Amino acid sequence: MPILMYDLAGAEDERRISPFCWRVRLALAHKDLPVDTRPWRMVEKDAINAAGVTTVPVIVDNGRAIGDSWVIADYLEQAYPDRPALFAGPQSRALTKMTHHWTEQLHRLLVPLILREVLAHIDERDSLYFRSSRERAFGKPLEAVIDESPAAFQRFDGALSPLRRLLRESPYLCGSTPAYADYIVFGMFQWARACSTHVLTRGDDDPVRAWLGRIAGLYGGLAASASGYVSWSPKPSMQAGSVS
Amino acid sequence: MPILMYDLAGAEDERRISPFCWRVRLALAHKDLPVDTRPWRMVEKDAINAAGVTTVPVIVDNGRAIGDSWVIADYLEQAYPDRPALFAGPQSRALTKMTHHWTEQLHRLLVPLILREVLAHIDERDSLYFRSSRERAFGKPLEAVIDESPAAFQRFDGALSPLRRLLRESPYLCGSTPAYADYIVFGMFQWARACSTHVLTRGDDDPVRAWLGRIAGLYGGLAASASGYVSWSPKPSMQAGSVS
Numbered sequence: 001m002p003i004l005m006y007d008l009a010g011a012e013d014e015r016r017i018s019p020f021c022w023r024v025r026l027a028l029a030h031k032d033l034p035v036d037t038r039p040w041r042m043v044e045k046d047a048i049n050a051a052g053v054t055t056v057p058v059i060v061d062n063g064r065a066i067g068d069s070w071v072i073a074d075y076l077e078q079a080y081p082d083r084p085a086l087f088a089g090p091q092s093r094a095l096t097k098m099t100h101h102w103t104e105q106l107h108r109l110l111v112p113l114i115l116r117e118v119l120a121h122i123d124e125r126d127s128l129y130f131r132s133s134r135e136r137a138f139g140k141p142l143e144a145v146i147d148e149s150p151a152a153f154q155r156f157d158g159a160l161s162p163l164r165r166l167l168r169e170s171p172y173l174c175g176s177t178p179a180y181a182d183y184i185v186f187g188m189f190q191w192a193r194a195c196s197t198h199v200l201t202r203g204d205d206d207p208v209r210a211w212l213g214r215i216a217g218l219y220g221g222l223a224a225s226a227s228g229y230v231s232w233s234p235k236p237s238m239q240a241g242s243v244s
Numbered sequence: 245m246p247i248l249m250y251d252l253a254g255a256e257d258e259r260r261i262s263p264f265c266w267r268v269r270l271a272l273a274h275k276d277l278p279v280d281t282r283p284w285r286m287v288e289k290d291a292i293n294a295a296g297v298t299t300v301p302v303i304v305d306n307g308r309a310i311g312d313s314w315v316i317a318d319y320l321e322q323a324y325p326d327r328p329a330l331f332a333g334p335q336s337r338a339l340t341k342m343t344h345h346w347t348e349q350l351h352r353l354l355v356p357l358i359l360r361e362v363l364a365h366i367d368e369r370d371s372l373y374f375r376s377s378r379e380r381a382f383g384k385p386l387e388a389v390i391d392e393s394p395a396a397f398q399r400f401d402g403a404l405s406p407l408r409r410l411l412r413e414s415p416y417l418c419g420s421t422p423a424y425a426d427y428i429v430f431g432m433f434q435w436a437r438a439c440s441t442h443v444l445t446r447g448d449d450d451p452v453r454a455w456l457g458r459i460a461g462l463y464g465g466l467a468a469s470a471s472g473y474v475s476w477s478p479k480p481s482m483q484a485g486s487v488s
Contacts, residue, residue, distance in 0.1 A: 091332035094410070094419035095339035101406035102346065162345035166338070175338035
């Protein structure tokens, strides 16, 4: 039986708008585990109650419900040790957790850039809940969080610097092949791509853009073919060298 | 024959003031390799010429001179594979390189906080070179870089957030035991400690402070016993649980 995954959707069922769900979606693909995703809205708390959480991702595997993207990654490692690893051992797991926390800082810089467009994609049933929960978290009206000024984009771009430098030297964050740390950071860009028309990378020669194209193309183009706006796919002339 | 290491010193030979040298010093200790350090000043370019670099750290091992902290770490891994590893495999190496680039961002936020005190510790022979090379890099007079305002300290403290969150969950950046990523970030704090009286951590319950104390105590207190100002050593009552 395939794993069932509750996946945050926007107004359209097929628009999947959670960075944390994308992490798990790619982790499942990495482990080559079949999955049925179920579009989920934020007000549907009852559906995921069994996992003891109030937000997705939640997976149900052999009748067991598990929530929280990091907990799910750990579960998948333990339950499916013979499948490709998400962490190459405990040291990689700790350093991946560091990437997880680093990505939270990036999220905070990204939200002002895409919030206006995220609001436009939230399902009607979720809009009151989304506004009240986020305004409580931010401590101000959503309209006061939105900031699409050049300075706000520069702050986000500047914060990408460690990633950009690494990707000048390495095809993936995890080295020559992708693993969970890649999916953590990629999930953020895929969340933006699902709702926003903003191009968050630099030009064609930006190693971040090339890396996004590589990950989006994995597993039969799982991420590239999902509902979204920006395309990271390499120009045909670049394709040959893009997975070196 | 012990490895020879050229190590940036301040006015006093025993004050070692380079974050990059501290990385290598701890990497050598991690591998339990005997080392003779030689105090080096920035104007002594000829002494390290053989390594093809103009800055330290430089090590000389069996007549071979090697420069650049990252290159040295790679060299030590390859030359001494039977000694404790700095990276637990290629994925850890890539994620450690990410930490390396992340730490460069931290350095940029730290410099304004400690530059006044660093200037007070630079050797007389280096002071003109230090000023001209750094003013060229910063594009402004050193006095315009110095910023010891509360806001500047808050920016640095905020940037520590991923590290602080990780260290709430894990005794070391690399998990249950320290490795090269720990030394990369620690080297920055040890550089600050060598010159600056500023306490860069929060209170006694700051997991960053506890981690600094743990690393400083490694290898017979190598870092804790070096010339510097701030002490991170745990209170006696905390000691028992500090290396869990």
